[in-house]
Amino acid sequence: MMRISNSSFCLFQNRIRPQLAKEKIEGCHICTSVTPGEPQVFLGKDKAFTFDYVFNIDSQQEEIYIQCIEKLIEGCFEGYNATVFAYGQTGAGKTYTMGTGFDVNITEEEQGIISRAVKHLFRCIEEKKQAAIKQGLPPPDFKVNAQFLELYNEEILDLFDTTRDIDAKNKKSNIKIHEDSAGGIYTVGVTTRTVNGESEMMQCLKLGALSRTTASTQMNVQSSRSHAIFTIHLCQTRVCPDNATDNRIISESSEMNEFETLTAKFHFVDLAGSERLKRTGATGERAKEGISINCGLLALGNVISALGDKSKKATHVPYRDSKLTRLLQDSLGGNSQTLMIACVSPSDRDFMETLNTLKYANRARNIKNKVVVNQDRASQQINALRSEITRLQMELMEYKTGKRIIDEEGVESINDMFHENAMLQTENNNLRVRIKAMQETIDALRARITQLMSDQANQVLARAGEGNEEISNMIHNYIKEIEDLRAKLLESEAVNENLRRNLSRASARSTYFGGPSAFSASMLSSEKETMDILDIAKKDLEKLKKKERKKKKRWCMNYNAICFLFISKEVYFFNH
Ligand code: ADP
Ligand code: MG
Numbered sequence: 001m002m003r004i005s006n007s008s009f010c011l012f013q014n015r016i017r018p019q020l021a022k023e024k025i026e027g028c029h030i031c032t033s034v035t036p037g038e039p040q041v042f043l044g045k046d047k048a049f050t051f052d053y054v055f056n057i058d059s060q061q062e063e064i065y066i067q068c069i070e071k072l073i074e075g076c077f078e079g080y081n082a083t084v085f086a087y088g089q090t091g092a093g094k095t096y097t098m099g100t101g102f103d104v105n106i107t108e109e110e111q112g113i114i115s116r117a118v119k120h121l122f123r124c125i126e127e128k129k130q131a132a133i134k135q136g137l138p139p140p141d142f143k144v145n146a147q148f149l150e151l152y153n154e155e156i157l158d159l160f161d162t163t164r165d166i167d168a169k170n171k172k173s174n175i176k177i178h179e180d181s182a183g184g185i186y187t188v189g190v191t192t193r194t195v196n197g198e199s200e201m202m203q204c205l206k207l208g209a210l211s212r213t214t215a216s217t218q219m220n221v222q223s224s225r226s227h228a229i230f231t232i233h234l235c236q237t238r239v240c241p242d243n244a245t246d247n248r249i250i251s252e253s254s255e256m257n258e259f260e261t262l263t264a265k266f267h268f269v270d271l272a273g274s275e276r277l278k279r280t281g282a283t284g285e286r287a288k289e290g291i292s293i294n295c296g297l298l299a300l301g302n303v304i305s306a307l308g309d310k311s312k313k314a315t316h317v318p319y320r321d322s323k324l325t326r327l328l329q330d331s332l333g334g335n336s337q338t339l340m341i342a343c344v345s346p347s348d349r350d351f352m353e354t355l356n357t358l359k360y361a362n363r364a365r366n367i368k369n370k371v372v373v374n375q376d377r378a379s380q381q382i383n384a385l386r387s388e389i390t391r392l393q394m395e396l397m398e399y400k401t402g403k404r405i406i407d408e409e410g411v412e413s414i415n416d417m418f419h420e421n422a423m424l425q426t427e428n429n430n431l432r433v434r435i436k437a438m439q440e441t442i443d444a445l446r447a448r449i450t451q452l453m454s455d456q457a458n459q460v461l462a463r464a465g466e467g468n469e470e471i472s473n474m475i476h477n478y479i480k481e482i483e484d485l486r487a488k489l490l491e492s493e494a495v496n497e498n499l500r501r502n503l504s505r506a507s508a509r510s511t512y513f514g515g516p517s518a519f520s521a522s523m524l525s526s527e528k529e530t531m532d533i534l535d536i537a538k539k540d541l542e543k544l545k546k547k548e549r550k551k552k553k554r555w556c557m558n559y560n561a562i563c564f565l566f567i568s569k570e571v572y573f574f575n576h
Pocket of ligand 2: 091094095096224270
């Protein structure tokens with residue numbers, strides 16, 4: 001088994017239990033597989049999940065203990081808290097792995113994590129005492145006590161409380177969770193058992209487990225819906241290890257020793273079944289139950305995910321979202337070690353729940369991208385993608401610069417798209433310059449015409465002896481306006497002419513294709529629009545004429561004659 005990293009505070013393990021006899025009889029197939037030499041599990045053919053450790057069907061309880069738990073117990077002697085979770089659907093092997101069932105019939109080999117940890121703990125205590133004596137040091141003093149809680153429906157139950165009324169399932173317990181000034185979490189109203197040895201501890205645990213099972217038969221599979229939290233507190237008073245060597249010399253002579261007290265908590269958590277509450281019949285209490293269990297599991301996932309996400313350093317860790325995370329607050333993150341064991345069934349019948357369990361662990365682990373197993377295939381794919389990128393870059397460059405290209409048939413040709421584009425752009429710019437120059441010429445010519453005409457009119461007036469400067473200015477302005485209008489008129493005439501031509505071409509085409517069509521209908525409507533525009537233009541012209549006539553009357557009769565001449569010319573032009 002390969003270990004990926006130990007830098008994170010939480011390690012993730014996946015354990016696949018063997019198929020049960022029932023599953024074999026019912027013909028269930030195995031849908032999980034483990035990549036040899038890699039801590040990776042495959043669900044079906046293509047769903048791969050990576051863990052820190054993966055234990056396949058044939059793995060033994062001892063293996064799991066030695067690989068993952070042993071060092072956590074050793075850490076407790078250095079003052080580090082530790083938490084081990086068993087997560088997964090009901091029947092996936094959480095209780096078996098954790099050993100919370102305390103089945104009297106199981107063999108030594110089948111013993112779960114807790115029994116092994118307790119044994120290990122007391123063995124270590126003995127060893128440490130002996131080692132100190134051998135070194136001539138005062139032996140360290142150890143105090144071990146234990147708590148066994150059950151969290152059901154966001155309610156804390158004390159499994160060590162022998163006076164507990166298991167019938168009163170709705171009775172609220174008086175257990176409270178508090179936080180001390182140093183951020184430590186402690187409970188009030190929980191039975192704490194001080195234990196002096198392995199057998200005493202195991203006796204306590206068996207009684208607690210019995211209390212849980214008795215309750216569960218009465219409370220309808222409560223055990224699968226509740227979290228069981230077994231906690232060992234270790235308090236150690238020892239000679240400071242830094243000074244141990246010096247102290248020995250001193251102690252021999254002066255008996256002066258520096259002592260330190262270390263405390264550590266070890267939580268073993270057999271979580272509630274992660275299966276989704278069945279939709280049918282999930283009403284009232286049952287639904288509430290399901291929701292609050294999910295809230296514990298959900299909050300736990302979020303807490304682990306928030307703690308492990310290095311990208312968001314100052315984020316809020318949602319410990320208070322559930323009793324479970326609140327209770328374990330000081331043992332998650334910080335300098336404590338956490339192990340999450342994702343227990344799964346190998347049978348295809350449980351495929352969806354197994355997928356959910358693996359996904360939950362991956363989400364909590366902040367794994368965003370799936371690791372591809374086959375390294376060869378992965379690099380092959382990367383290479384293929386790289387060459388694809390190069391090919392596309394080449395193509396893009398060719399289009400931009402018009403280089404030589406080889407088409408699909410292997411014929412070499414020159415792509416002149418680039419040159420053609422450049423030529424068209426130059427031509428476009430030249431035309432733009434010409435249009436501007438032409439427009440300027442038109443403006444100049446129009447100004448000249450205006451000047452000539454007003455001079456002409458002034459001459460007529462002078463001859464009649466009626467000219468003065470004011471009138472000549474007025475005439476000049478009017479002529480200018482008329483010229484501007486004439487230009488506009490010519491322009492709209494040209495546009496109209498084009499439209500008319502298009503229309504006749506289109507109607508000719510529609511008769512050719514036979515009968516009225518959507519196309520001809522649209523053309524008809526555009527014809528109507530043209531006629532409307534022409535009507536409006538005529539009316540405007542009429543108005544202008546009237547206006548001008550009125551003004552002209554007031555100013556001078558001769559000028560009126562000139563204007564009339566121009567306007568009638570325009571009307572003639574417009575109507576033909
Ligand atoms: P959970 O606590 O997740 O509901 P259990 O631990 O009760 O599941 O396991 C369900 C059944 O599978 C039990 O009968 C248990 O003995 C068996 N089982 C689980 N894991 C293993 C394993 N690794 N080896 C053999 N039997 C197992
Ligand atoms: Mg169980």
